[in-house]
Amino acid sequence: MSARRIFARPARYAAIAPYVWMVLFFLVPFGFVLKISLSETAIAQPPYTPVFDLAAGTAAFREAFAALSIDNFRLLVSDNLYVLSYLRSLVVALVSTSILLLIGYPIAYGMARLPKRWQPVAMMLVIVPFWTSFLIRIYAWINILQHDGLLNQILLTLHLVSQPVVWLSTDSAMYLGIVYSYLPFMILPLYATLSKMEPALEEAAADLGAAPIEVFWLVTFPLSLPGVGAGVLLCFIPIVGEFVIPDLLAGSDSLMIGQTLWLEFFMNKDWPVASATAIVLLVLLIAPLLAYDRLQRRQLEMR
Amino acid sequence: MAEEAPGIEAALEPAKPGPKAALPAAIAPQPDMPLLRIEGVAKKFGGFRAVDGVSLDIAAGEFFALLGPSGCGKTTLLRMLAGFETPDEGRILLRGRDIAQVLPHERPVNMMFQNYALFPHLSVRDNIAFGLKRAGLARENISARVAEMVALVKLDGLETRKPDQLSGGQRQRVALARSLARRPQVLLLDEPLAALDKKLRESTQAELMELQRRLGLTFIIVTHDQEEAMTVAGRIGVMDAGRLEQVATPRELYEAPLSRWIAEFIGEVNLFDGQVESREFNRLVVATREGGTIVAAEPRNPVTKTTVSVAIRPEKVKLSRRGPVSDGTNTHAINRLEGVISDVSYLGGSTVYKVRLDSGAIVRSSMSNTARIDIDAYSLSQRVVAWFTPDDCMVLQQ
Numbered sequence: 001m002s003a004r005r006i007f008a009r010p011a012r013y014a015a016i017a018p019y020v021w022m023v024l025f026f027l028v029p030f031g032f033v034l035k036i037s038l039s040e041t042a043i044a045q046p047p048y049t050p051v052f053d054l055a056a057g058t059a060a061f062r063e064a065f066a067a068l069s070i071d072n073f074r075l076l077v078s079d080n081l082y083v084l085s086y087l088r089s090l091v092v093a094l095v096s097t098s099i100l101l102l103i104g105y106p107i108a109y110g111m112a113r114l115p116k117r118w119q120p121v122a123m124m125l126v127i128v129p130f131w132t133s134f135l136i137r138i139y140a141w142i143n144i145l146q147h148d149g150l151l152n153q154i155l156l157t158l159h160l161v162s163q164p165v166v167w168l169s170t171d172s173a174m175y176l177g178i179v180y181s182y183l184p185f186m187i188l189p190l191y192a193t194l195s196k197m198e199p200a201l202e203e204a205a206a207d208l209g210a211a212p213i214e215v216f217w218l219v220t221f222p223l224s225l226p227g228v229g230a231g232v233l234l235c236f237i238p239i240v241g242e243f244v245i246p247d248l249l250a251g252s253d254s255l256m257i258g259q260t261l262w263l264e265f266f267m268n269k270d271w272p273v274a275s276a277t278a279i280v281l282l283v284l285l286i287a288p289l290l291a292y293d294r295l296q297r298r299q300l301e302m303r
Numbered sequence: 304m305a306e307e308a309p310g311i312e313a314a315l316e317p318a319k320p321g322p323k324a325a326l327p328a329a330i331a332p333q334p335d336m337p338l339l340r341i342e343g344v345a346k347k348f349g350g351f352r353a354v355d356g357v358s359l360d361i362a363a364g365e366f367f368a369l370l371g372p373s374g375c376g377k378t379t380l381l382r383m384l385a386g387f388e389t390p391d392e393g394r395i396l397l398r399g400r401d402i403a404q405v406l407p408h409e410r411p412v413n414m415m416f417q418n419y420a421l422f423p424h425l426s427v428r429d430n431i432a433f434g435l436k437r438a439g440l441a442r443e444n445i446s447a448r449v450a451e452m453v454a455l456v457k458l459d460g461l462e463t464r465k466p467d468q469l470s471g472g473q474r475q476r477v478a479l480a481r482s483l484a485r486r487p488q489v490l491l492l493d494e495p496l497a498a499l500d501k502k503l504r505e506s507t508q509a510e511l512m513e514l515q516r517r518l519g520l521t522f523i524i525v526t527h528d529q530e531e532a533m534t535v536a537g538r539i540g541v542m543d544a545g546r547l548e549q550v551a552t553p554r555e556l557y558e559a560p561l562s563r564w565i566a567e568f569i570g571e572v573n574l575f576d577g578q579v580e581s582r583e584f585n586r587l588v589v590a591t592r593e594g595g596t597i598v599a600a601e602p603r604n605p606v607t608k609t610t611v612s613v614a615i616r617p618e619k620v621k622l623s624r625r626g627p628v629s630d631g632t633n634t635h636a637i638n639r640l641e642g643v644i645s646d647v648s649y650l651g652g653s654t655v656y657k658v659r660l661d662s663g664a665i666v667r668s669s670m671s672n673t674a675r676i677d678i679d680a681y682s683l684s685q686r687v688v689a690w691f692t693p694d695d696c697m698v699l700q701q
């Protein structure tokens with residue numbers, strides 16, 4: 001195929017780019033992780049066996065293949081530690097996402113109803129925190145929440161409490177950190193759908209006798225569902241795998257799956273179990289994604 | 304007009320509001336009160352007076368048009384009738400009750416929106432049923448009324464479609480059915496036909512008029528299209544810069560506009576500015592700068608100032624090669640302007656000639672092409688006499 005022909009139909013080849021990207025940076029690494037998850041931990045370099053050595057010939061290759069096992073996955077299911085970590089991750093993600101939706105929706109709605117010239121300003125205010133490193137902002141929260149931190153000082157000065165309250169290393173602090181960090185990811189997709197909505201639709205509903213609360217539930221909310229779906233996914237999925245916030249703000253008595261994975265990998269140096277943990281996490285997260293995708297496709301077909 | 308169609312009214316009346324009825328109970332009509340009375344209504348946006356002291360009575364069964372250029376306040380006035388804007392001054396009386404502060408969902412008024420504002424997530428049926436459900440009607444009454452509405456606007460077979468599966472004309476029908484379903488005392492239509500192409504618009508105008516007559520409802524339409532307003536409405540209110548400039552029948556508006564601005568806004572017009580020189584035998588003699596002395600019939604509204612404009616519609620300006628023969632007894636009977644044909648536009652039904660007068664002014668004359676073969680047609684550069692009678696002149700104060 002000559003170069004001329006390739007450039008004659010660039011669109012067709014450009015369409016391949018995302019697939020190439022996916023194969024190179026997702027499927028191939030995923031294959032590595034999957035292979036490691038089926039291996040056994042070993043005190044060696046790399047710290048697992050078997051190792052596929054392409055130079056050792058087909059017999060050795062076949063032998064190595066036979067040595068793979070799903071023992072690590074069995075461990076994940078049988079050991080309470082992992083099951084509880086997964087459950088805690090899902091619960092934390094569910095609770096945080098619900099709080100995010102409850103806080104984010106009114107903010108996004110308010111932004112979308114601002115006069116046009118104020119909307120970019122509001123948008124900037126939502127995005128501005130991103131200008132500071134995420135880690136620094138979480139450390140700032142530690143400063144605020146600690147024993148002699150700003151929050152306790154204010155509460156003591158106002159005589160609202162008689163002695164410092166324990167904030168840090170609690171679930172409340174973790175939820176605060178998560179909601180604070182993920183709020184823009186909830187607000188922005190909601191704002192995008194709400195600001196595109198024709199104001200005449202709400203007026204039409206009111207004109208046809210719908211009280212304000214009915215206008216919201218019968219027209220505004222159903223029409224904002226794509227934004228709700230996007231915001232929920234954008235928050236829920238990374239929160240399930242969240243590691244830094246629970247590590248810095250929550251107590252150490254119960255772990256989220258991200259923390260467990262980190263421990264297996266860095267502390268126990270058990271790469272195979274860490275890999276298996278990651279793969280189960282991925283499967284858990286892909287299931288709701290596929291369900292959402294199917295739902296959207298059905299809605300498209302219904303149109 | 305309402306009593307003209309008892310059959311349809313009866314057919315539309317089976318569904319009685321349920322116990323939870325949100326539709327306000329009818330208030331006993333006062334005999335001397337029009338259905339809708341707008342009293343000194345004003346609306347300011349910042350320092351800008353969008354609607355400025357508008358007073359207007361609209362009778363039951365009327366098809367009324369609010370006409371004006373964009374930004375004249377007609378839509379703001381309509382939105383105040385619907386309840387989306389609250390007037391800063393004045394009252395809006397519907398059957399004698401002031402509704403100026405009543406919220407939109409509590410008004411017995413419905414609106415058909417400019418871009419229809421159909422709910423994209425609801426089917427045609429659910430769009431039409433939306434207002435009925437809010438009124439708390441019983442389920443079987445709702446489906447009966449929806450079926451009626453679907454038949455009324457000829458949407459049969461499309462009930463389960465979503466709005467984006469419909470053509471522009473079909474969407475327009477759904478919007479109409481939805482706004483009529485609650486049987487509003489007044490139906491407000493905000494540029495309802497602006498999104499349709501010309502042919503469809505004309506047939507829809509006829510259907511709207513037919514529907515309004517049959518149902519005996521009161522329609523108030525907002526439009527910037529004067530032809531549309533003149534076609535559908537019995538009376539037209541012309542608005543400019545927030546003020547209601549004239550309320551009249553289409554014919555009055557065209558043949559007897561109250562101001563120079565209205566004369567120019569409605570249709571085409573030739574204008575000559577000048578001074579009133581004298582009055583004789585109900586005739587005004589006006590000395591104009593560009594058209595010489597023009598004799599005009601005394602207007603219905605007395606002219607108080609001496610600086611006036613004489614306006615003549617192009618179709619009232621006739622052309623001839625020599626000029627009409629004076630009957631000798633009344634030399635003032637006919638105004639004559641001499642000039643040269645400078646432009647000919649053949650439009651099919653009529654031909655518009657532009658005549659450049661010796662003063663340099665241009666006079667337009669529109670001649671009906673009443674015969675297929677016209678041996679008398681004028682050609683460019685031909686010298687002609689443009690003439691018109693005093694009765695065809697409108698004298699407008701500046």
